[in-house]
Amino acid sequence: MDEPRWLDEREMAAWRGFVAASNLVARRLEHQLKENAGLSHTQYEILVQLSAAPDGSLRMTDLADRLVTSKSGLTYQVTQMEKAGMVRRRSCPSDVRGVFAELTDEGWRVLRAAAPGHVATVREVLIDLLTPEQLTVLGEGLGEVSERLRAAERGAAGR
Amino acid sequence: MDEPRWLDEREMAAWRGFVAASNLVARRLEHQLKENAGLSHTQYEILVQLSAAPDGSLRMTDLADRLVTSKSGLTYQVTQMEKAGMVRRRSCPSDVRGVFAELTDEGWRVLRAAAPGHVATVREVLIDLLTPEQLTVLGEGLGEVSERLRAAERGAAGR
DNA sequence: ACTCTGTCGTTCAAATTCGAACGAAGGTGT
DNA sequence: ACACCTTCGTTCGAATTTGAACGACAGAGT
Numbered sequence: 001m002d003e004p005r006w007l008d009e010r011e012m013a014a015w016r017g018f019v020a021a022s023n024l025v026a027r028r029l030e031h032q033l034k035e036n037a038g039l040s041h042t043q044y045e046i047l048v049q050l051s052a053a054p055d056g057s058l059r060m061t062d063l064a065d066r067l068v069t070s071k072s073g074l075t076y077q078v079t080q081m082e083k084a085g086m087v088r089r090r091s092c093p094s095d096v097r098g099v100f101a102e103l104t105d106e107g108w109r110v111l112r113a114a115a116p117g118h119v120a121t122v123r124e125v126l127i128d129l130l131t132p133e134q135l136t137v138l139g140e141g142l143g144e145v146s147e148r149l150r151a152a153e154r155g156a157a158g159r
Numbered sequence: 160m161d162e163p164r165w166l167d168e169r170e171m172a173a174w175r176g177f178v179a180a181s182n183l184v185a186r187r188l189e190h191q192l193k194e195n196a197g198l199s200h201t202q203y204e205i206l207v208q209l210s211a212a213p214d215g216s217l218r219m220t221d222l223a224d225r226l227v228t229s230k231s232g233l234t235y236q237v238t239q240m241e242k243a244g245m246v247r248r249r250s251c252p253s254d255v256r257g258v259f260a261e262l263t264d265e266g267w268r269v270l271r272a273a274a275p276g277h278v279a280t281v282r283e284v285l286i287d288l289l290t291p292e293q294l295t296v297l298g299e300g301l302g303e304v305s306e307r308l309r310a311a312e313r314g315a316a317g318r
Numbered sequence: 319a320c321t322c323t324g325t326c327g328t329t330c331a332a333a334t335t336c337g338a339a340c341g342a343a344g345g346t347g348t
Numbered sequence: 349a350c351a352c353c354t355t356c357g358t359t360c361g362a363a364t365t366t367g368a369a370c371g372a373c374a375g376a377g378t
Contacts, residue, residue, distance in 0.1 A: 004275035011286050014294040017301030018285065022181040023227035024308040040334085060357060068182035070336055075358055077334085097343050097356040116163035126177065127170050129307055134300040135173040141293040142176030148288055149183040189336095199364085219327060232365050234328055239364095256326040256373050 025125050032121040037114035042069065042077055044118065047086065047111040050103040057090065057102035086110055184284050191280040196273035201228065201236055203277065206245065206270040209262040216249065216261035245269055 007015060026041065033039045039047075049066050050056055058066075064074040078101050081087040086107035092098030103111075130138065166174060185200065192198045198206075208225050209215055217225075223233040237260050240246040245266035251257030262270075286294065 004278050005282065006278060007281070007286065010291065010294050010298060013298035013302060014289070015281055015286065017298050017305055018180075018184075020227065020305035021177075021301040021308075022185065024305060024312075025177075026181065027227060028308065042334090061355080064357095068179065068186060071357065072337075072359080073335055080333095092356095095344070095356080099357060119163050119165060122166070122174055123164065125308060126304060127166065127174065129304050130173070130300050132169065134296055135169050137293055137296040138300060139169060139172035139176050141289050141297060142180040143172060145285060145288050146176055146179035146183055149180075149187065149284060153183075201364090220325080223327095229366055230327065231329080231367075235364070251326095254326080254374070258327060 021126075028125045029118075029121060033114065033118060036117045037110065039110070039114060040077075042067065042073075043081055043086075044111075044114060046074075046077060046081065046101070047103065047107055047114075050087070050101060051108065051111055055102075056108075057100040059092065060099050060101060063101055081107075180285075187284045188277075188280060192273065192277060195276045196269065198269070198273060199236075201226065201232075202240055202245075203270075203273060205233075205236060205240065205260070206262065206266055206273075209246070209260060210267065210270055214261075215267075216259045218251065219258050219260060222260055240266075 029041050033041055033044050037044070045067050046063065049063060050058055060074060060078070061071065064071050067074065069077075078087055078089070082089060084106075085104060088102050088104050090100040090102050092100060127135065188200050192200055192203050196203070204226050205222065208222060209217060219233060219237070220230065223230050226233065228236075237246055237248070241248060243265075245263060247261045247263050249259040249261050251259055289297065
């Protein structure tokens with residue numbers, strides 16, 4: 001194995017900051033959502049993704065791709081949310097194997113109730129701690145990172 | 160409840176990028192470490208933190224604070240790593256309740272073996288995708304975020 | 319000395335996550 | 349029609365994470 005290119009000070013600071021912030025922000029968010037809305041962050045993200053879809057429903061695989069989770073993990077969460085009445089399964093007309101997850105009225109209600117507190121926390125733990133310039137750079141940089149990693153996953157899987 | 164201040168386009172982009180990148184990077188890292196070194200990211204971080212400590216050992220609580228994990232989670236991981244021979248528990252002389260986790264020779268060996276591949280992946284999934292200017296902003300911004308959240312945790316817990 | 323409060327690390331049950339394997343069905347080429 | 353390969357969502361077992369409760373001890377105040 002070749003000599004690895006170790007991280008210099010600047011790179012190390014960026015990496016440590018990224019990892020630490022990831023974990024800390026995730027933890028805070030998890031607590032706030034569980035506390036104020038009885039939801040996990042995963043469940044909240046499911047509500048958000050479904051609410052953003054044209055008719056409030058998405059195919060399971062499609063949904064699993066948008067969240068960053070495994071298919072089996074999504075099956076589990078959707079089952080939980082179905083029990084709670086936030087989501088309903090609907091079979092796909094054009095493909096017998098396919099399953100749609102669809103937002104129920106209760107799901108919409110829960111999402112509307114949870115959103116304000118969630119946004120406030122997002123501001124508190126990240127957005128309002130940064131300057132507009134920092135936000136711009138963050139959005140561009142990490143947006144690019146996300147797209148590349150998503151593309152890499154598709155490239156490796158879809159072969 | 161007051162009118163929430165929703166996120167504008169710039170803020171939303173930063174938030175979405177941050178969350179997506181967090182999850183995607185975490186997943187990649189987890190796979191690479193498991194594949195090439197048989198370690199979880201948590202375990203790797205334990206090795207790193209211990210190796211950075213003055214005498215290769217840290218108190219359990221201290222270690223749990225540096226990683227972002229619960230005390231019980233750390234107990235579990237240290238037990239696993241102790242079975243694997245990477246770490247050893249040592250009781251604290253000045254405090255009977257206290258327990259030190261200490262890196263063994265095997266632990267050092269595993270860390271040295273895993274480090275190059277880990278750094279290469281860190282470059283591949285984040286560092287090398289960003290410009291030096293972006294890295295600077297990321298380090299400063301997320302470093303500040305981390306410090307604030309750590310301070311908030313201590314403030315809430317240590318009251 | 320003695321009580322009171324907080325801290326230390328562990329144990330426990332519950333929840334969540336993942337990957338591999340699975341049955342079923344789609345889609346393609348022959 | 350027929351194999352062949354892929355995709356779909358689920359099921360299963362194993363691993364991990366968490367918070368609450370616990371027993372043991374430290375430290376401060378009286």
